Amino acid sequence: MGFLIRTVITAVAFYIAANLVSGLYFPSLTNLIIAAIVFGVVNALIRPIVATLSLPLTVLTLGLFTLVINALMLxxxxxxxxxxxxxxxxxxxxxxxxxxxxxxxxxxxxxxRTVQPVG
Incomplete structure (x- = not known):
């Protein structure tokens, strides 16, 4: 359920960004939702590797290189x-x-959402 909520949030964020930034295009709503899923997978699989490899640069720039990593994942x-x-x-x-x-x-x-202990 959490993945579905995050995917919808990302799709809404993509929609807002596409309306605010000229140069970001999605041909259809379906494509936008699929892009949100792909973005989630890219962030789950590839971003940790890139973030680890660029850790010295991220520390050197006091974390600002994270913005570049986010742009690269997009x-x-x-x-x-x-x-x-x-x-x-x-x-x-x-x-x-x-x-x-x-x-x-x-x-x-x-x-x-947090899991409540039973009992």
Missing amino acids: ALTALLMPGMRITSFGTAFIAAIIIWVVSWIANKLVGE
């Missing part, structure tokens, strides 16, 4: 998704920031 998603288009790295960078902010706000509003 660009990779666009490469894997037919129809999704990002015109430049600057577009990916700004869109990644917008997606992060929208996702953060939505996750705070939805809240984290």
Whole structure:
């Protein structure tokens, strides 16, 4: 259930970013939802490896390189998704920031579900 909620939040964030940033395009709503799923998979499988390999650079920039990693994961998603288009790295960078902010706000509003002990 958590994956479904996060996917919907990411899809909404993609929609908002596509409307705010010229240069980020999704041909259809279906493509946008599939891109949200692919983005989740990319962030789950590839982002940890990239983040680990770039740890010295992230420490050196006091964490700001994380923004570049987010933009790279969005660009990779666009490469894997037919129809999704990002015109430049600057577009990916700004869109990644917008997606992060929208996702953060939505996750705070939805809240984290915790498992209550039985008994």
